[in-house]
Amino acid sequence: MTRPLRVAMIGYGFMGAAHSVGWRQAPRVFGLPAEVEMAVVVGRNGKAVAEAATQWGWQESATDWREVIGRDDIDIVDIVTPGDSHAEIAIAALEAGKHVIVEKPLSNTVAEGEAMADAAARAAERGVKSMVGFTYRRVPAVTLLRDLIAEGKIGRIHRVRASYQQDWLVDPAAPLSWRLQKELAGSGALGDIGAHAIDLTQFVTGQSVDRVSGTIDTIIAERPLADGSGTGSVTVDDIALFTGRLSGGALASFDASRFATGRKNALAIEVSGEFGALAWNFEDLNSLQYYDGTADSRAQGFAQILVTEPVHPYVSAWWPAGHMLGYEHGFTHQVVDLVGAIADGAPLHSSFEEGLGVQRVLDAVERSSAAESAWVETRSAVAV
Amino acid sequence: MTRPLRVAMIGYGFMGAAHSVGWRQAPRVFGLPAEVEMAVVVGRNGKAVAEAATQWGWQESATDWREVIGRDDIDIVDIVTPGDSHAEIAIAALEAGKHVIVEKPLSNTVAEGEAMADAAARAAERGVKSMVGFTYRRVPAVTLLRDLIAEGKIGRIHRVRASYQQDWLVDPAAPLSWRLQKELAGSGALGDIGAHAIDLTQFVTGQSVDRVSGTIDTIIAERPLADGSGTGSVTVDDIALFTGRLSGGALASFDASRFATGRKNALAIEVSGEFGALAWNFEDLNSLQYYDGTADSRAQGFAQILVTEPVHPYVSAWWPAGHMLGYEHGFTHQVVDLVGAIADGAPLHSSFEEGLGVQRVLDAVERSSAAESAWVETRSAVAV
Amino acid sequence: MTRPLRVAMIGYGFMGAAHSVGWRQAPRVFGLPAEVEMAVVVGRNGKAVAEAATQWGWQESATDWREVIGRDDIDIVDIVTPGDSHAEIAIAALEAGKHVIVEKPLSNTVAEGEAMADAAARAAERGVKSMVGFTYRRVPAVTLLRDLIAEGKIGRIHRVRASYQQDWLVDPAAPLSWRLQKELAGSGALGDIGAHAIDLTQFVTGQSVDRVSGTIDTIIAERPLADGSGTGSVTVDDIALFTGRLSGGALASFDASRFATGRKNALAIEVSGEFGALAWNFEDLNSLQYYDGTADSRAQGFAQILVTEPVHPYVSAWWPAGHMLGYEHGFTHQVVDLVGAIADGAPLHSSFEEGLGVQRVLDAVERSSAAESAWVETRSAVAV
């Protein structure tokens, strides 16, 4: 084996913690085809990032991402900064020949996403790998859902019903955080959680959302300022309802909301096909619902598959049959897949191009909403 | 007690069977404030309607509905004919001073519905009662859902998510029935099942859907003719996806589909409010899901209420606690409510005006779909 | 067709209401092979029974069951009196050549049950039919469960887990009703609800419970008298836990309790076999859970079959696909099966012999409990 793959992580918020778990666990739980070292974590505040390095197990910390990207001993750059800096860092890293993971969303704008996808395509010609961190794809139940569709188990797809329901904005006394201000957050429920519903739909069906008609709305438009000095305006959406036309012809409905009282993290998808249906909900993470329309007509029903058996994706490396996985396992699987692609040339999904596809849909929903919800093309933003 | 209320039922298809159960069971199970007699069932085919009378327990049969409506011994007219004849029969009956139930939909067009609502309003001044047969309202779990909202248990309504999923058109070899031809059926999934989702939404929230943006579509557009002579075109929708703006300001999403593989009769609604949420699904008929956001913060979750206790609406007349009710019980409750209104002046909901409200939404969805899904007012049809 | 089958019902409590629904609905919903007439209902209190006749639709009432059983115009005797009178009435009716339904339990003692089974066997030689009213067998989901086992779908049976959970005695202030006094009720949770769990087990497996080891207990032994004059002793069990050895060799566990807080009517059974498993719970009446261990290994899970399709037992006579049935439909199916057996010679299950089999198990559980829970034979009562 050659020298270890050495990783630099840029950024260190909540997502930094989750990505660190992935880097820490993957080599120990899975037999990776290359060694991995958590080399350096980068942040602007030197003291804080040094503490993060200690806390999460990075060998060192640094404050200048450009300098780190330029180091010869770094092979992989993992970007977990806010979305507005993704393009600059990722393009620089790719041009420096580093493999790149960027946390979702790929970017805050379609234009940036296009530049990133171009950079990734050029880098790929030199063998450089890149991916967007859509870790929900790598939940075993979701990967299995995709596999069963790809094998034709449910046949032609007739409809998709996708949603992401949360309830953390129900309380009108919740203060006006940065996530509710457009200049800081870019988008609200649509971009933050709706993006996952879109990505899952495109991932599991293998189809693109080509047109959309939708509405975004703000249910509580005025909230108290955190410092108690009065109130301020919520300038992002907190609910997004839209319909998409898939490239295969079917309609898909989407619903992203932070006012779904009682729903904590209900990312859900149901795909209905000519021979069956498949459904999944993050709140029941390890289960896949499968309706087999070809079974004995008296015995058809949605089966709750516990996706915890050795025959299921990613599972055999973990525990014996029947042991539940949790949220952060997707981050470990993401590392497994990237390292496999780098070291063994294994196929890798959730490319920058796919991340750009999600951004295009998000952008189109906003344009449709602004146009009285009339249908718009997801690709037309460029041309206009 | 005065003489019994004598009922004439016009029509005798599947709905005739269900209504007959209601008339037969209500007096025996509930202590009605007036006696009821199943006097006469009316149909064009004399032999068939005579058999229906025997089968379902009507005292006699007849072939001329006008003649029956004119009889002095008839007090209540129950209309279960196809939608295109509802207006003519119902208006005639109301003008003849008969109380009227008309099976949903109120009518096939908004114009007819308006004429019917006018007739009902005029008749009401003379003490004549009328109602549309939205029996799902009278499922105990749904009535309880409405009651809890009306009492303020979930506070201000933030969103509604309503759907009606079936799968009976998934098979592409299913023949072109009359239900799939616009000239005969009037509408497809939208009018037949989407109407229930709209009515439930308006009923339980006490709000109207004032604007809509929507799409109707036909997933399989060509089907074999039943006689094997080739294929014909499906001219109604088999999926309808739309968003409505409620009079209280919230958004409601709607999804009606006959291609939801594995979903047999999944009429479902979830109402999210500032203090909690309530959800119901016909496939779990006797349960109501209730999230109480005011409970101990560690103990909040959707409670599955078995709506089978004596404290629940309609239940105490049936069986001891914990005994399940079925689909047709709603038809019995409908009779109970109508007879109570006639004999005791008890309040009665699902008026013709409410039925017209549903027709207006259906009409608006079709207009929106034809206008690239842009938003339209549900009341503007009249003005245009 | 010959003259109608005329029915006399002896008794008119809660079960009388349920049986009346069965007699009233069966001829109207199903195409029975013989006409049925609700001739006479019998009770000791002339005024009360006359009211019951009017309420439930019996042609006449009477106060002397012996006289009624002697009438030539009566073909079927339906016995819904308390258990201590079952033997006398049923044996007299059978000897008079009447077909007999007796509500469960067959009898209060094994000795009475044996006499009844003997009488039924003798009557059967003359073509007289008899059955015990175990209506849960005739819930479509339960009949389907039985059918799938009989077809070998789950292979050899390895274990059964049966229970009946209620919570109506949780409140210590609930008064000392007659159901809690042994001299009136005979038995408590064991006989009243545990009997259903035993019957379902023997019915769906086609095997008998041959030995048992069990414990019965009284959780709250002293309760207020209803008249407020003090307290009295509860002299029946309110929980029964026992294990049975099936004739096929497997173990079955049983749990009957009236202290299962929050469980309203949770009669549940799970049968595990070498090729799969089947499970049902009354609180989800229309669903059957089926685990098919022969399916694709990645796609195995408990399927929730909605037993509401025309291919399912009893369903096609009712409503279109996907419409829920309720508790009382089992009473209608019971009438359908009995009339089919009488008029067409169709096979009929839940014989007196089968009812006696349940009584023997109940008796054995009490004997085991009294013997420090040591195993006892269910048939040994006779020998001792």
Place this chain on the structure above:
Amino acid sequence: MTRPLRVAMIGYGFMGAAHSVGWRQAPRVFGLPAEVEMAVVVGRNGKAVAEAATQWGWQESATDWREVIGRDDIDIVDIVTPGDSHAEIAIAALEAGKHVIVEKPLSNTVAEGEAMADAAARAAERGVKSMVGFTYRRVPAVTLLRDLIAEGKIGRIHRVRASYQQDWLVDPAAPLSWRLQKELAGSGALGDIGAHAIDLTQFVTGQSVDRVSGTIDTIIAERPLADGSGTGSVTVDDIALFTGRLSGGALASFDASRFATGRKNALAIEVSGEFGALAWNFEDLNSLQYYDGTADSRAQGFAQILVTEPVHPYVSAWWPAGHMLGYEHGFTHQVVDLVGAIADGAPLHSSFEEGLGVQRVLDAVERSSAAESAWVETRSAVAV
């Protein structure tokens, strides 16, 4: 802060992997009151244990546990060897002044367990901590269940229903592994999985199981040898059904089976009390079912609490609200609790005494089964 707590782990099978995750994750995710170092892993096979050290991140490996226990630089000994060596190693470690975790079962015999509990009691006087690795107690939903009972939310306990269902022995062709031979495994379903059901019962109720009546059985008694040379006898139980009397007076039912087709890892418990009920199932790891019998009588039902909020036990250190945890998180929580007890003197549960309590119940079930299932005292083994 003083020097880090240095850990030696004795053994390195599947449980070694799980414990290693705990040691690796706890210091990074939780703010522990003391530093922890994974010092040395010990096994008899020098090459294999050295590989395990590299794989799981231990600083070094060793082959002589006695030598390691004698080292001054070791503070904590974590024992994951087979049960027959627990007593010797644990007692030696405690006497050497090391804090000890021992994986469940505490021991293979009651006598060994007593010696261990004695040693732990003596060590405790010198401030030495010890615990048994019942990690299911530290699943957030289970800890919450215990807390709610301790706070009196469900009042007096009326009954417990506990079970552990698996299906890995259903296939008769599965070979005769060491787990199925008594001389190697000690016990079958009873000791391996039934032990968890017993421990949960005693933990969440705070009561002991004082008497039992039970049956153990072997469903498939002959299996093929792994080497193809014929068949051999299964000498342990594969199903255990028993009833226990709790110290508070209530009955508890237990069911442990490896023939529960379709049940993968269904450790489940339901506790019914005078004011409510609580239920949990490992297959739905992050949910707690809570029936609040003091709520509005119309709104009572089992609430599904997603135990993923910051207010819930252990959760706030992990991810934002609504993110699922998995099986191995319990091992991290175990480390958190032990380190807290050592460094801060925080209270610690799952003591050796509690582990011994479980062994006594297991032993009593075997004695009862051998005595025709008659009741036996769980403490009588000592006296005899």
